[in-house]
Amino acid sequence: MEFKIANIRDFNLDHIFDCGQCFRWEKQADGSYTGVAMGKIVNMQFAEDPLSGGTLRIDNCDEVDFQRIWRPYLDLELDYGKLKETLRHSDKTGTMAQAIVYGEGIRILKQDLWETLISFIISQNNNIPRIKGCIEKLSKLLGEPAGEYDGKIYYSLPTPEALAAADIETLEPVKLGYRAKYLIDTAKKVVEEGFIRENLGEYMGVGPKVESCIELFGRHNLAAFPIDVWVKRVMSRLYGFEEKDVKGMADFAKETFGDLGGVAQQYLFYYIRGLDGITKSS
DNA sequence: TTCCAGGTGGCAT
DNA sequence: ATGCCACATGGA
Numbered sequence: 001m002e003f004k005i006a007n008i009r010d011f012n013l014d015h016i017f018d019c020g021q022c023f024r025w026e027k028q029a030d031g032s033y034t035g036v037a038m039g040k041i042v043n044m045q046f047a048e049d050p051l052s053g054g055t056l057r058i059d060n061c062d063e064v065d066f067q068r069i070w071r072p073y074l075d076l077e078l079d080y081g082k083l084k085e086t087l088r089h090s091d092k093t094g095t096m097a098q099a100i101v102y103g104e105g106i107r108i109l110k111q112d113l114w115e116t117l118i119s120f121i122i123s124q125n126n127n128i129p130r131i132k133g134c135i136e137k138l139s140k141l142l143g144e145p146a147g148e149y150d151g152k153i154y155y156s157l158p159t160p161e162a163l164a165a166a167d168i169e170t171l172e173p174v175k176l177g178y179r180a181k182y183l184i185d186t187a188k189k190v191v192e193e194g195f196i197r198e199n200l201g202e203y204m205g206v207g208p209k210v211e212s213c214i215e216l217f218g219r220h221n222l223a224a225f226p227i228d229v230w231v232k233r234v235m236s237r238l239y240g241f242e243e244k245d246v247k248g249m250a251d252f253a254k255e256t257f258g259d260l261g262g263v264a265q266q267y268l269f270y271y272i273r274g275l276d277g278i279t280k281s282s
Numbered sequence: 283t284t285c286c287a288g289g290t291g292g293c294a295t
Numbered sequence: 296a297t298g299c300c301a302c303a304t305g306g307a
Contacts, residue, residue: 123289
């Protein structure tokens with residue numbers, strides 16, 4: 001079963017799935033992406049058309065799933081054309097205008113909270129290819145088969161219960177390093193106390209940066225402005241901040257990008273990685 | 283070999 | 296409240 005929708009603008013699957021917000025979508029040889037989210041496996045392909053807007057094809061999806069799952073997940077309700085107009089001249093250097101051109105098809109996905117929590121705990125002091133590998137191995141080890149697509153079995157992430165029942169030795173093959181303890185600890189806390197929605201920093205392994213990522217990617221709080229090494233790099237090179245002046249960067253982001261800080265951050269993150277020759281997260 | 287990656291917890295001031 | 300530093304792992 002396949003669902004198609006036309007006239008989609010400000011949309012590019014490479015930009016969306018390779019801007020560091022998610023770690024589980026696999027690019028196929030034909031340029032499409034296969035992934036599992038909300039317990040469903042789908043394959044997405046996008047055909048560009050600058051005049052009318054492109055057409056998005058989602059395989060293994062019907063109209064109901066599209067409306068209930070993928071339309072919100074892909075943030076198709078939000079007018080990114082208008083949003084980009086607001087951001088384009090927000091800074092005085094023209095940096096944001098260039099970053100927007102470079103990542104014009106980025107959208108902030110509405111991801112599952114639990115998934116963003118464990119994904120970004122794993123992300124600390126780690127690189128994107130390794131993060132993807134860890135999450136993949138973790139899902140195969142303790143997740144459930146979500147189904148099969150194109151001859152390949154896809155696994156869901158482990159539930160909090162499954163992860164809480166694991167121990168360090170069980171997780172050894174996932175090669176999480178010192179983060180394994182954080183994951184188990186966090187899973188136990190979720191199982192015992194229910195999901196803490198405020199003060200995510202109470203979870204082991206969640207500091208200001210990870211919390212900010214969860215706010216942005218898991219709760220769609222577009223004002224959140226996560227500051228990691230790449231953003232520090234942008235702020236330093238393109239806006240003239242000292243590398244360690246995180247407070248200054250945060251204040252600047254708030255003043256300059258306001259409640260769209262998170263979207264601005266994604267344009268900047270994707271842009272600086274491109275400038276440094278990092279593509280396809282490899 | 284050393285450095286680095288979507289940083290944080292623990293400890294000393 | 297702020298400043299260090301160890302921390303697992305694998306690729307450059």
